[in-house]
Amino acid sequence: MSNIIAIVGRPNVGKSTFFNRLVEKRKAIVDDFSGVTRDRHYGTGEWIGKHFSVVDTGGYVHGSDDIYESAIREQVLIAIDEATVILFMVDVTTGVTDLDDEIASLLRRSKKPVFMVVNKVDNTNLHIEATAFYSLGLGDLYPISSMTGSGTGELLDEVVKHF
Ligand code: GDP
Ligand code: MG
Numbered sequence: 001m002s003n004i005i006a007i008v009g010r011p012n013v014g015k016s017t018f019f020n021r022l023v024e025k026r027k028a029i030v031d032d033f034s035g036v037t038r039d040r041h042y043g044t045g046e047w048i049g050k051h052f053s054v055v056d057t058g059g060y061v062h063g064s065d066d067i068y069e070s071a072i073r074e075q076v077l078i079a080i081d082e083a084t085v086i087l088f089m090v091d092v093t094t095g096v097t098d099l100d101d102e103i104a105s106l107l108r109r110s111k112k113p114v115f116m117v118v119n120k121v122d123n124t125n126l127h128i129e130a131t132a133f134y135s136l137g138l139g140d141l142y143p144i145s146s147m148t149g150s151g152t153g154e155l156l157d158e159v160v161k162h163f
Helices: 015-022 065-082 098-108 124-136 152-162
Strands: 004-008 040-047 050-057 085-091 114-119 141-143
Touching: 004 015, 004 065, 015 040, 015 050, 015 085, 015 114, 015 152, 040 152, 050 065, 065 098, 085 098, 085 152, 098 124, 114 124, 114 152, 124 141, 141 152
Parallel strands: 004 050, 004 085, 085 114, 114 141
Antiparallel strands: 040 050
């Protein structure tokens, strides 16, 4: 499978919720030895006839903020290396955080397509607050609600154009 979507972002922004919505089936974890592999979930999905793999990162990271930071950094660098398209997920309810800033600076240097996905936009009132994320310098915003599915179709329409 050559079309790979990687979902990156700090903890609790809703990466796994979106992953679960996107995938048809989960793949078994192949290598259970490295920490990096344990922190990744793989699945496959399809949208308007295009098939892809999805990687959900950070699933099993526990510990202090320092450990989070280096683990997330590692996942972002792997995503930049292996993904066809990167979904950078942030949380409209918290606004821009320092960790969002740090991830954004790694992604701005990537040559891969990056989609700035603002999650938890559960109602139209939150659309205006989502605009705060333009400050991360990654271009267009895709406001979605992984919970209700709102906006996810528009996002996937654009993502699969890269496949
Ligand atoms: P992850 O750590 O990035 O994988 O985040 P999770 O998928 O585990 O979600 C973290 C929390 O955010 C959970 O309590 C989810 O139910 C909640 N959540 C995820 N997506 C949404 C959303 O679109 N709207 C709201 N209101 N909550 C969400
Ligand atoms: Mg998760």
